[in-house]
Amino acid sequence: MSKKYWQGFGEINDPENFQKNVRDEFRDELPFEDFDSKGLLDAKAPRRDFLKYLGFSTAAATLAASCKTKVREAIPYAFRPESIVPGEAKYYATTYVQGGDVVPVLAKVRDGRPIKIEGNDKASFTNGGTSAAVQASVLDLYDTHRLRFPQRKAGDKFEESTYEHLDKTIGAELAVAGQIVLLSNTITSPSTLDIISKFPKIRLVQYDTVSYSGMLLANEASGFGRSLPTYKFENADVIISLGADFLGTWLNPIEQASGYAKGRKIDEKNPKMNKHYHFEGHLSMTGSNADERFSHRPSQTGAVALALLAAIGGGATAPALDAKLSAGISKAAADLKAAGARGLVVCGSNDANVQTVVNAINGAIGAYGSTIDFSRTSNTSKAIDKDFADLLAQMESGQVSAILIHGANPAYDYFDGARFANALKKLKHLYRSPTEWTKLHSCVNIFYLHTITWKAGEMLNQKAVS
Structure with missing residues (x-):
């Protein structure tokens, strides 16, 4: 049995149209004489016809490859901001935070569009260095599938919601909930940790895709602290x-x-x-x-x-x-x-x-x-494996009433993700602030958020957070 190699998905899924497109790639016959069925290399043609064939074939290939693209028109500012000069790049100091990495970077922005990420050489511990993931992070800013608004699950589909409705719904449901858990990747921000500490009803559990729990526990046992x-x-x-x-x-x-x-x-x-x-x-x-x-x-x-x-x-x-x-x-x-x-x-x-x-x-x-x-x-990896294992057991036994998931994605990257997904089904309330798209199976009241709003927490403790 001979092996079959395909040139693309179209040849597998729609072979009829694929063959038609191949035949129509060069519609017109090229005007050459004295070429028999043996092909160009064996043809008895003068040098002039060979050059003619070479020139016409190159032009035809160029025309065939010239696909129609969307027209993009440059429209000038009606009211140009004072800080922006068209075509002049600006650099903004920011931080790349993803998957346990925290890297100070400079974002090159031209006409309001980030186009390049480079390391910040003012940071002593990186000396202006970056990684492949940091360099590629600029592509995330142009992701057409990024959520623009909160989404609420209605049956088998998701529908757009508003932040006002989101705060009202979450606050009302969490006010009567029992044990509430915030599941997150390692949080490196001191201000964020301070905000979380102001809500004693919410228990923070940190989970990292790549765990350094063994090192943390060993260092603690050796007298260096966790x-x-x-x-x-x-x-x-x-x-x-x-x-x-x-x-x-x-x-x-x-x-x-x-x-x-x-x-x-x-x-x-x-x-x-x-x-x-x-x-x-x-x-x-x-x-x-x-x-x-x-x-x-x-x-x-x-x-x-x-x-x-x-x-x-x-x-x-x-x-x-x-x-x-x-x-x-x-x-x-x-x-x-x-x-x-x-x-x-x-x-x-x-x-x-x-x-x-x-x-x-x-x-x-x-x-x-x-x-x-x-x-x-x-401080980029502080999660302890036992904490997440205990949370998983509590979810399965019904001890957890509501869970807010921020950044973490155990249904995808935990070694027993199916177990975590099944445990989610036993919860009455689930809220998630995703950093990527994930299939979490069917749950009750799944909310997809960009950021966790703390108005719900204010309604729990009846006090504002500055």
Whole structure:
């Protein structure tokens, strides 16, 4: 059976019209003589006819590719704002906040339209750096499917509503509701957290798509508090990563890549470069940049961490690993011990036990205060997995009366999203402030909002919020 390859969806869904369009692409026969059925290469035609064919075919292809496009007319301002000069770009300082990333950026705006996002070089921790997601975020501003108004579910369809009706309806329903939960991604804004704290009837539960719960709990158990440190890769002479893609996706890759790059540059007066060992269960961008990379099964991350702790004399018992991996651990441990406080070990595991072992390694070499800084913590990922698991169990048992969802999308990105969607059906009230379109199955009184309005909260506590 021969394989069939399609050139597009039209050839599959509507083959008849597709073939017709192919036949009509060049409607008129080209005026050439002395071409037989053998084709152009075997034809006995003069050079003049060959050039004629080349010229006509190029022109015909150009005409065929010239599809009619929508006419856009430039209309001048009737009353031009004083601050706007047509064609002159302006730059506005703003912040990209999405999926745990908080990046200071500059938005280039021309004639009221944002056209380019660049990093803000005035921010010391990013040094003007951005990521691919930050660069692409300008496209979200031109999304034709973005909601312009609140929408209320009526039967199987959604209909537009008003903010006045929204505030009135939510306030009335929440006033008689029992336990109310606000489910959100990590909130980094102090003012927003202060507003939420003024409404004791609303319980905040934070949920992150990429969880760092294991690191938070391990750091708390190690005496550093439930927080994430800042890693100073520029101060590290030896870097050992246990599955942490710190140049790509792990924690703050923009800031970390900047520090890592400083240690990779060779100075003529001091020709020294940091050494990077990488142990991982799959190929990552950071692993591809390592000086020495060792692969293992993902389930062996904890064993590698224990073996490294034992190799530097941390008192642990080294588990049995294959010879090549053990040799790599021994070599990395020797360099790590020689580096001392200028060494750094990071780990991408979300297991608190593994992260506790990594903390012991960094403590043994004196990395805290040198390459690991807890005086400037990262507040972009503060969600604890157990909090969301407890909320899910309470939703299933009927203990939650109403839930407001802001930004978070567990029905899509939670490992058991179907369970969360089924738990939503048991709630009487559900309100959502989405950052993207999501199918949440059928629920009672689903509201889609752009922002959560706090007038409903005022009606609960009978007091205004300044």
